[in-house]
Amino acid sequence: MRGIVPVAPTPFTPDEAVDLAALAGLVEFAVATGVPAICLPAYGSEFYKLSDAERSSVVATAIKQAGGRVKVMAQSNHPSSRLAAELARRYEGMGADLISFAIPRQFALGDDDVLRYCESVSSAVSLPVLIQDFNPGGATVGADFAARLVQASDNFRYLKLEEPMMGAKVRAIREATGDRVGVFEGWGGMYLLELMADGISGAVPGLAMCDLFTRVFSLATAGKIETAFETYRFMLPQIVYSLQNLELYHHCEKRLLRARGLLSSVTVREPQLRLDRATEAHIEALNREVLKEVGRLGLGAARK
Numbered sequence: 001m002r003g004i005v006p007v008a009p010t011p012f013t014p015d016e017a018v019d020l021a022a023l024a025g026l027v028e029f030a031v032a033t034g035v036p037a038i039c040l041p042a043y044g045s046e047f048y049k050l051s052d053a054e055r056s057s058v059v060a061t062a063i064k065q066a067g068g069r070v071k072v073m074a075q076s077n078h079p080s081s082r083l084a085a086e087l088a089r090r091y092e093g094m095g096a097d098l099i100s101f102a103i104p105r106q107f108a109l110g111d112d113d114v115l116r117y118c119e120s121v122s123s124a125v126s127l128p129v130l131i132q133d134f135n136p137g138g139a140t141v142g143a144d145f146a147a148r149l150v151q152a153s154d155n156f157r158y159l160k161l162e163e164p165m166m167g168a169k170v171r172a173i174r175e176a177t178g179d180r181v182g183v184f185e186g187w188g189g190m191y192l193l194e195l196m197a198d199g200i201s202g203a204v205p206g207l208a209m210c211d212l213f214t215r216v217f218s219l220a221t222a223g224k225i226e227t228a229f230e231t232y233r234f235m236l237p238q239i240v241y242s243l244q245n246l247e248l249y250h251h252c253e254k255r256l257l258r259a260r261g262l263l264s265s266v267t268v269r270e271p272q273l274r275l276d277r278a279t280e281a282h283i284e285a286l287n288r289e290v291l292k293e294v295g296r297l298g299l300g301a302a303r304k
Contacts, residue, residue, distance in 0.1 A: 001037060003214065004202055005073065005202060006030060007042045007204060008026050008045060009046070010046050013267065025263075026257070029207070030066075030210065039130075041059070043077075044250075071098060072098075076091060078104075084117075084121045085121045088125045097127065101132065102131075111141075115145060125155070128155055142169055146176055158181065159173065163187070167195055167197070170195055171199065183199075184204050188242065189213055189239060193232060208257045212294065216228045259284075259291060
């Protein structure tokens with residue numbers, strides 16, 4: 001799998017109920033953009049505010065709406081390896097195409113502990129697995145971990161890392177695993193272009209700009225870096241601003257989706273970051289820059 005794998009947000013009605021009809025529309029947008037897969041319910045989906053039943057309903061809706069036209073990567077995050085494995089098996093049984101899960105980083109774990117967790121969850125399913133390591137408080141897994149895990153779990157295919165200056169790590173992981181493990185950039189696509197020369201497999205950004213990201217990745221893959229930057233420069237200010245805080249990201253993402261005609265409600269489930277008027281205005285200004293490029297490229301046709 002290569003390319004852009006967007007995380008679909010969880011749409012909520014104004015009273016914070018999950019809006020499955022709106023989610024189906026977002027999946028349809030992903031299909032129209034031609035991305036290879038979508039991911040949910042992840043951090044960018046507010047998974048940590050969803051009940052188990054809601055998480056299952058989100059996955060089921062995505063699978064039904066996708067109808068095989070785009071792969072669905074179901075994320076089974078849980079700090080317990082046993083419960084993460086149960087979720088993964090459930091999603092596999094529902095018809096997911098890939099499984100993803102995040103390494104639990106609430107407390108410090110040694111490399112062997114992390115490996116044991118990942119092997120336990122990966123071995124619970126037969127589907128290809130992507131492992132996310134979001135660890136703002138410390139180091140993330142690297143080449144030795146990937147080489148050990150791929151020997152123990154042959155369905156471990158992808159790593160999603162979210163850190164700056166990781167070009168050397170990408171190259172080391174590819175070499176240590178004989179390219180059996182692809183690395184995806186997971187910090188909103190911020191580091192995508194700098195990692196192209198290192199053999200990055202793609203990025204896992206938000207859904208709202210996935211068509212723009214697909215263009216950037218395709219151009220960069222073809223060696224047209226300068227042309228890729230012509231589009232990327234409209235995107236980067238919004239990316240950088242939104243990633244200051246995960247709850248801020250939810251607001252930026254949902255408001256851009258609304259501006260593109262893809263969402264009506266931009267509700268973020270509580271607890272959330274309440275925005276003042278100045279922050280709201282700045283988000284709208286950044287999103288308008290993105291919309292300029294959407295319009296220039298004629299991408300409005302994807303807004304169904």
